[in-house]
Amino acid sequence: MAITSVRPRSRADAPPAASAAGGKIYTPYSNWFYLPSAVIYGVLFLVPTFASLYFSLTRWSLFESKFIGLENFQLFFSEPQLIKGFTNTLIFAVITSGSKVVLGLLLAVLLTSRVIGRGYLRSVVFFPVLVSTIGVGLTFTVLMNPERGLINGALSVIGIDGPGWLTDPKYALLSVALVDVWKGVGLATLIYIAGIVSIPREYMEAARVDGAGAWETFRRIVLPLSRPATVTVIILSLIGGLRSFDLIWAMTRGGPGFTSDVIASVIYKQYQAGFYGLSTAGNVVLFVVVTAVVLPLSWFLNRKEVDL
Structure with a gap:
């Protein structure tokens, strides 16, 4: 009965994705799990934050706005x-x-x-x-x-x-x-x-x-x-x-x-x-x-x- 020797698999034999990640295999599909959180964060935090920064530089009502620069801040601090x-x-x-x-x-x-x-x-x-x-x-x-x-x-x-x-x-x-x-x-x-x-x-x-x-x-x-x-x-x-x-x-x-x-x-x-x-x-x-x-x-x- 012939005995075949088994050579341990080296890092060089690992797939490229595994070699690049230090032996851990990552697939591109895992990144999609970040998308729902990113969308919620953007809609509920980033968009209102930048909208507030913009409207703080305007004189606005429900239907119109006029850009006035830093006038609101000057008036607020006065x-x-x-x-x-x-x-x-x-x-x-x-x-x-x-x-x-x-x-x-x-x-x-x-x-x-x-x-x-x-x-x-x-x-x-x-x-x-x-x-x-x-x-x-x-x-x-x-x-x-x-x-x-x-x-x-x-x-x-x-x-x-x-x-x-x-x-x-x-x-x-x-x-x-x-x-x-x-x-x-x-x-x-x-x-x-x-x-x-x-x-x-x-x-x-x-x-x-x-x-x-x-x-x-x-x-x-x-x-x-x-x-x-x-x-x-x-x-x-x-x-x-x-x-x-x-x-x-x-x-x-x-x-x-x-x-x-x-x-x-x-x-x-x-x-x-x-x-x-x-x-x-x-x-x-x-x-x-x-x-x-x-x-x-x-x-x-x-x-x-x-x-x-």
């Missing part, structure tokens, strides 16, 4: 309430994002411990996230009524004269920010819970063996290893804070006066007045502001590594 809107937007974003990071982390630590009713408490904390933003705004508008509101009524029982939460210029923006934190802290807590649960148990056990207390374990293990969750919460909260509109409009409509106006509400007021090109230019400004804040911050936060 609006006196724009400076107030910029300031309020930054204040609102910083307060809400910072509060969500701190409260979300503390609640996540509590809800990953051996607390009684942990599952029920997680549901309670996350429930406001599921409620309509407009519904939350209208509800708290009633609760914060300075004369008939439940909050001031409860404060009067213990002898405290409650302020005009939404009617006093000193408290209006802060009151809306606190409601936004109440509604959004559940999502931040959920992200932190996922980050804490993913920490290997060996680290916790090693810290316990070394005699580390709860504070040392939190400071040296939980806090640094929760950094990806912290970055996610900061970025999402900042984007939401910079783009916030619906809650502010439902509760104060930018008032009293312009004291709680943000960029988005200024844009909407221009649109209501019929200045469509001007409001479109405001949308472009808002897009640039969000991009200019979030992208560098995201790069800065993600470039650092965790050292244990």
Whole structure:
């Protein structure tokens, strides 16, 4: 019986497609699977983006448009309430994002411990996230009524004269920010819970063996290893804070006066007045502001590594 030797197939014997791809065979048919996503992305994002850039340079209505260059941007930046809107937007974003990071982390630590009713408490904390933003705004508008509101009524029982939460210029923006934190802290807590649960148990056990207390374990293990969750919460909260509109409009409509106006509400007021090109230019400004804040911050936060 003759034995035929079999020579191992070398890379040179492989088909050209396999050789060029390092041994992996690709067919041209796989590229077609990108087409539906590319079409959806182009229709829902690229086309509206370039259309907004064009219409921001025009004076337009539903049936006609006239190219006027940068006039809309010059007029938009000459609006006196724009400076107030910029300031309020930054204040609102910083307060809400910072509060969500701190409260979300503390609640996540509590809800990953051996607390009684942990599952029920997680549901309670996350429930406001599921409620309509407009519904939350209208509800708290009633609760914060300075004369008939439940909050001031409860404060009067213990002898405290409650302020005009939404009617006093000193408290209006802060009151809306606190409601936004109440509604959004559940999502931040959920992200932190996922980050804490993913920490290997060996680290916790090693810290316990070394005699580390709860504070040392939190400071040296939980806090640094929760950094990806912290970055996610900061970025999402900042984007939401910079783009916030619906809650502010439902509760104060930018008032009293312009004291709680943000960029988005200024844009909407221009649109209501019929200045469509001007409001479109405001949308472009808002897009640039969000991009200019979030992208560098995201790069800065993600470039650092965790050292244990």
